[in-house]
Amino acid sequence: MRVRIRFHKxxxxxxxxxxxxxxxxxxxxxxxxxxxxxxxxFSPRQKLSFGLALSTGYESEAEFLEVDLVDDRFCDEGIWMxxxxxxxxxxxxxxxxxxxxxxxxxxxVAPVEKGDSLQQAVVACTWAIEVDNIxxxxxxxxxxDVLSRSKIVVERERKGKPVVEDLRPQVHxxxxxGATATGVRLLADLGTQPRxxxxxxxxxxxxxxxxxxTVCRMHQWMSxxxxxxxxxxxxxxxxxxxxxxx
Amino acid sequence: MSALWPQLERVLSEVQxxxxxxxxxxxMTIPDHHPDAVAWLLLYPDTYEVGLPNQGLxxxxxILNERPDAVAERSYAPWTDMAExxxxxxxxxxxxxxxxxxxxxxxxxxxxxxxxVFTNVLECVDLAGIPVRTADRTDDDPLVMVGGxxxxxxxxxxxxxxxxxxxDGEEVVGEIxxxxxAWKAAGGGRRSDLHRLLATVTGVYVPSLYEATxxxxxxTKVAPAPESVEAVEVVEKRTVxxxxxxxxxxxxxxxxxxxxxxxxxxxxxxxxxxxxxFCQAGMITRPVRERPADQVRTMVxxxxxxxxxxxxxxxxxxxxxxSGIEQVVAETIADDACGQVxxxxxxxxxxxFTVGIAAEIQKARRTGLTFAPEAGTWRMRQxxxxxxxxxxxxxxxxxxxxxxxxxxxxxxxxxxxxxxxxDTLGILRMARRCVEVGRQHLHNPSVxxxxxxxxxxxxxxxxxxxxxxxIELRRKVGLLRDELKRDTKGYxxxxxxxxxxxxxxxxxxxxxxxxxxxxxxxxxxxxxxVFQEWGEHFNLELWMAALERQGLTLEEMVxxxxxxxxxxxxxxxxxxxxxxxxxxxxxxxxxxxxxxxxRWTPCYDCGACTGYGIEHVVASAVPxxxxxxxxxxxxxxxxxxxxxxxxxxxxxxxxxxxxx
Numbered sequence: 001m002r003v004r005i006r007f008h009k010x011x012x013x014x015x016x017x018x019x020x021x022x023x024x025x026x027x028x029x030x031x032x033x034x035x036x037x038x039x040x041x042f043s044p045r046q047k048l049s050f051g052l053a054l055s056t057g058y059e060s061e062a063e064f065l066e067v068d069l070v071d072d073r074f075c076d077e078g079i080w081m082x083x084x085x086x087x088x089x090x091x092x093x094x095x096x097x098x099x100x101x102x103x104x105x106x107x108x109v110a111p112v113e114k115g116d117s118l119q120q121a122v123v124a125c126t127w128a129i130e131v132d133n134i135x136x137x138x139x140x141x142x143x144x145d146v147l148s149r150s151k152i153v154v155e156r157e158r159k160g161k162p163v164v165e166d167l168r169p170q171v172h173x174x175x176x177x178g179a180t181a182t183g184v185r186l187l188a189d190l191g192t193q194p195r196x197x198x199x200x201x202x203x204x205x206x207x208x209x210x211x212x213x214t215v216c217r218m219h220q221w222m223s224x225x226x227x228x229x230x231x232x233x234x235x236x237x238x239x240x241x242x243x244x245x246x
Numbered sequence: 247m248s249a250l251w252p253q254l255e256r257v258l259s260e261v262q263x264x265x266x267x268x269x270x271x272x273x274m275t276i277p278d279h280h281p282d283a284v285a286w287l288l289l290y291p292d293t294y295e296v297g298l299p300n301q302g303l304x305x306x307x308x309i310l311n312e313r314p315d316a317v318a319e320r321s322y323a324p325w326t327d328m329a330e331x332x333x334x335x336x337x338x339x340x341x342x343x344x345x346x347x348x349x350x351x352x353x354x355x356x357x358x359x360x361x362x363v364f365t366n367v368l369e370c371v372d373l374a375g376i377p378v379r380t381a382d383r384t385d386d387d388p389l390v391m392v393g394g395x396x397x398x399x400x401x402x403x404x405x406x407x408x409x410x411x412x413x414d415g416e417e418v419v420g421e422i423x424x425x426x427x428a429w430k431a432a433g434g435g436r437r438s439d440l441h442r443l444l445a446t447v448t449g450v451y452v453p454s455l456y457e458a459t460x461x462x463x464x465x466t467k468v469a470p471a472p473e474s475v476e477a478v479e480v481v482e483k484r485t486v487x488x489x490x491x492x493x494x495x496x497x498x499x500x501x502x503x504x505x506x507x508x509x510x511x512x513x514x515x516x517x518x519x520x521x522x523x524f525c526q527a528g529m530i531t532r533p534v535r536e537r538p539a540d541q542v543r544t545m546v547x548x549x550x551x552x553x554x555x556x557x558x559x560x561x562x563x564x565x566x567x568x569s570g571i572e573q574v575v576a577e578t579i580a581d582d583a584c585g586q587v588x589x590x591x592x593x594x595x596x597x598x599f600t601v602g603i604a605a606e607i608q609k610a611r612r613t614g615l616t617f618a619p620e621a622g623t624w625r626m627r628q629x630x631x632x633x634x635x636x637x638x639x640x641x642x643x644x645x646x647x648x649x650x651x652x653x654x655x656x657x658x659x660x661x662x663x664x665x666x667x668x669d670t671l672g673i674l675r676m677a678r679r680c681v682e683v684g685r686q687h688l689h690n691p692s693v694x695x696x697x698x699x700x701x702x703x704x705x706x707x708x709x710x711x712x713x714x715x716x717i718e719l720r721r722k723v724g725l726l727r728d729e730l731k732r733d734t735k736g737y738x739x740x741x742x743x744x745x746x747x748x749x750x751x752x753x754x755x756x757x758x759x760x761x762x763x764x765x766x767x768x769x770x771x772x773x774x775x776v777f778q779e780w781g782e783h784f785n786l787e788l789w790m791a792a793l794e795r796q797g798l799t800l801e802e803m804v805x806x807x808x809x810x811x812x813x814x815x816x817x818x819x820x821x822x823x824x825x826x827x828x829x830x831x832x833x834x835x836x837x838x839x840x841x842x843x844x845r846w847t848p849c850y851d852c853g854a855c856t857g858y859g860i861e862h863v864v865a866s867a868v869p870x871x872x873x874x875x876x877x878x879x880x881x882x883x884x885x886x887x888x889x890x891x892x893x894x895x896x897x898x899x900x901x902x903x904x905x906x
Contacts, residue, residue, distance in 0.1 A: 012255075013502060015264035020503045027500065027554030044586065057259045099554070101270050101502055213256070 006108040013103030018053040031099040035071035051118035060217035126219040132183040170197040265503035266294035269342035273497035277317035287351040291366035319343040339373035348374035358396035361756035362779035365771040401815040404453035405764035413483030449484035509557035518563035526703035530821040532854035566595040569866035601645035618657035622672025628838040661714030681739040699750030707831035712807035719747035760815035822854035
């Protein structure tokens with residue numbers, strides 16, 4: 001049975017890489033003695049699949065993982081269907097959280113049909129970005145500048161060759177949500193297809209370049225529009241966005 | 247979270263691999279610092295990835311944290327980018343456990359596993375905000391201590407360390423803690439008085455209490471200074487008599503980022519009496535102390551369950567020699583609770599029996615097996631007392647290829663005492679024969695030959711030997727390369743790798759050096775020479791310039807043969823081994839006389855047991871099954887190649903015929 005898991009990555013552990021996190025999960029399933037399907041072949045591996053990679057150093061409230069369980073405690077579809085799902089999910093989440101490092105916490109679990117990979121299914125992410133050394137009005141001016149442009153052309157290197165790319169279509173929404181002790185907080189919806197735009201890339205693409213103190217992925221979206229959905233909702237739904245839409 | 251984390255987290259995005267600096271390991275302790283507890287910072291002077299798995303450091307970390315009068319945290323050498331950021335931001339070196347400033351600890355205790363890390367010790371002390379020279383430290387500065395294998399000759403570091411600890415650390419860290427706790431409780435005092443107190447602990451050497459004297463450019467003696475009444479003439483090493491009493495680490499640290507040896511490690515025995523004459527570890531860790539098999543099984547099963555690892559290494563200097571190794575391995579694999587586990591034996595003995603065990607445990611992923619014959623001819627192996635007969639090697643290789651392994655790696659040393667060019671070239675002769683053995687089973691077998699330059703070490707029979715010069719080692723590597731080129735077809739399947747002879751020269755300098763190297767090490771460090779064990783950072787020119795400024799030469803310090811009664815920099819320290827035993831073994835080596843393993847034969851009185859009133863702890867009174875390396879074997883025929891190559895499977899039209 002395939003189960004989708006939503007987890008947070010916060011605090012010190014955010015400095016681990018995507019690959020590190022995958023290894024942490026492999027050990028967690030073994031430590032919790034949760035039966036996981038293995039691949040066939042010479043070096044059998046657990047059947048785990050992760051969504052979009054998160055840059056090392058970014059926090060997240062919306063990381064996803066799919067795992068094929070072969071564990072009797074969780075594999076009876078009946079329990080998930082007839083209202084026992086929340087109980088089973090809680091057990092699974094708690095069992096895993098116990099063996100995961102501080103900062104990686106399971107917040108939601110649900111069985112899913114086998115389908116598209118998470119990486120293909122997600123079209124945009126919402127990011128909370130804290131920027132230091134900038135006032136509210138300057139930040140609002142910067143955001144307005146970004147949103148007013150029809151193109152944001154950058155040149156970057158890809159496989160050793162320079163490529164020119166327009167970032168603007170990937171900026172689905174951007175706004176200033178408030179002041180922090182040392183600067184401001186931005187919220188951004190950035191597209192992920194065909195290539196995910198990283199907050200740090202956007203911040204330096206328009207003058208004056210901004211530097212993020214912290215970045216946190218808040219959501220991953222599988223569609224656009226008002227009824228857009230996440231791969232798995234966190235138990236408490238986020239408040240609807242009250243910020244400028246592009 | 248301590249005061250430093252907020253400042254550190256702001257700069258971590260600037261450095262490579264920031265996960266090196268966050269701690270967060272499973273098994274980590276968040277200690278409760280209080281004024282009565284002696285605060286130890288255990289340091290490994292290399293990167294986190296290399297240092298984290300170190301078992302010695304993890305054992306002491308647990309033992310100290312279990313004590314009510316001590317707390318322990320860990321730190322590793324920050325990579326050059328991080329060191330730069332720390333200096334720029336005015337931040338000190340910190341522990342990874344709670345990100346506490348290194349200067350806030352009572353002791354900085356370094357594990358020294360290799361000589362080339364010495365400059366990193368200075369780098370860490372300096373980043374901690376502590377004067378690098380002991381003489382410049384105030385009464386309030388933390389103590390700087392070293393332990394581990396390279397602490398057996400701490401003289402090159404004598405200017406920089408308050409104390410060096412010899413031997414097993416399990417017991418002595420407690421005794422040192424008690425001295426320091428009493429010192430703190432009494433309100434402290436002068437650093438020199440603390441030095442005197444430390445010198446009363448057996449196994450603790452305090453360099454400042456000793457004087458080195460020189461005559462005509464040579465060391466004549468290291469002895470207690472006239473006023474150092476507490477200093478003993480000879481500092482003896484510490485030895486834990488029974489490993490069963492020390493089932494550590496109980497909570498092996500599981501890192502959140504990838505490290506070397508990223509698996510569960512269970513030490514199955516300590517010490518080795520095979521008697522390989524080049525091997526310092528085998529000499530200084532005597533006698534053999536096996537862990538009871540039941541305890542091994544428990545540590546493996548509990549460790550796997552707790553850590554979530556799917557691989558366990560049974561560690562020792564020669565794990566196939568563990569009494570009942572077959573059974574332990576079989577039971578580990580059969581234990582359902584452990585799941586799909588692979589077992590690794592990091593130091594394989596060279597024989598078919600060993601490969602049999604390897605086959606037992608490595609059902610899948612049979613890619614490469616590594617053996618260390620160390621020398622290419624039987625005569626040479628008699629000199630070094632690694633009595634591997636050719637037939638044992640080929641039987642091992644035959645077993646490996648026939649059971650599905652595709653690559654064999656062979657470790658050799660060059661620059662050994664009495665080595666001739668024929669001996670050096672014997673390396674390739676053996677490798678070529680191994681490929682031929684492989685062709686019986688595989689279309690394209692591969693044999694990788696890895697050649698390291700020999701560095702004579704203190705407390706070994708070869709401590710008198712003049713190390714081969716860098717030029718000579720380079721010539722020998724050249725000899726091997728030319729031979730491969732001469733007959734590329736004949737050597738198809740043989741790959742050659744070698745260790746940089748320049749680095750070997752400096753390892754030799756530090757290995758047997760004396761106090762005159764203090765200014766050299768400091769000079770190299772001040773010139774930016776850190777991470778010298780990393781090829782990308784090693785810089786011979788820095789060392790040569792520093793030596794020249796001190797009026798020292800590699801010829802005198804490294805390449806020169808030493809005479810029988812010559813003073814060594816470590817004569818006032820003892821690993822238990824009698825000097826006359828080592829001298830006799832050196833004479834035997836020069837006459838190609840081998841010496842059997844004393845585990846199963848009468849005692850040679852080397853001193854390691856008799857001197858300390860301890861003995862081998864070995865479950866089996868007889869040598870292990872299939873025991874190669876001289877034990878119970880007819881050694882008259884060691885160099886002969888037996889008729890073992892029978893016709894292999896079909897497919898090849900022409901079978902290689904191996905002549906005997």
